[in-house]
Amino acid sequence: MTIPSAIVLEDVTCVHERRPAVHHLSGRFAPGSLTAVAGPNGAGKTTLLRALAGLHPVDQGRIDRGGLAAGQIALLPQAGTLDRSFPVTCHDVVALGAWTRIGPFRRLPSDIADRVATALREVGLAGFERRLVGSLSAGQFQRMLFARLALQDAPVLLLDEPLNAVDARTAADLMAMLRRWHGEGRTIIAVLHDLDLVTREFPETLLLAREQVAWGPTAQVLTAEHRLRARLAAEAWAGSPELCRDAA
């Protein structure tokens, strides 16, 4: 695995139809840090993650990814946004993790089946290779996506609500994997709504309400005052999301 560099945001604004979803955000994800991105609904969390992954344009400002290539930043999207109706197997989905590192139009390594089997075993899905993704429960589906992340072996992991809609046992297992990946020196950035979990497990937090409310050590960020400010800012933005004059 490549050692990650810091990811630096300089005055980043991202818009949807000229309305800012992330507004003038500046800050730094330290290499190897474990950061929660929290904030009310519509606060720009998903948009920020997609911009970090290079999947949403930065309309103003810049993101410095420390020279990492696109395939070295892995994004786990919200499970609800993925179409499960395709007749693909767990093996196919998990093997895609290797494609992102090797590049398209290249042969998959011959040991890929072993690596997929190992990754599935690590997430508690031993023997699920031939199962169609449409037959998986929500928790099994999320475990499979974590197996794909394991194969991708990226130094930076972006996760959008990774523990949503899964049972307590699955959440605990997946959180243990995040802890392990963090221990290996990866930079992990996860969107989460469960602030108790954030307080227990995440040393750093970015509290977002389209603009930055607070960013730093979790205990200093998730104060009652900051949470109230986030709620009020989100309500103000929802009431009249002005066009961003700075963005094209």
Ligand SMILES: Nc1ncnc2c1ncn2[C@@H]1O[C@H](COP(=O)(O)OP(=O)(O)OP(=O)(O)O)[C@@H](O)[C@H]1O
């Ligand atoms: N494809 C889109 N087209 C237009 N507006 C969008 C689009 N995607 C998001 N938005 C708007 O951008 C704002 C930020 O959305 P985003 O999904 O980034 O927020 P979020 O913090 O992830 O929300 P949630 O917690 O509800 O998932 C919202 O006002 C949303 O309605």
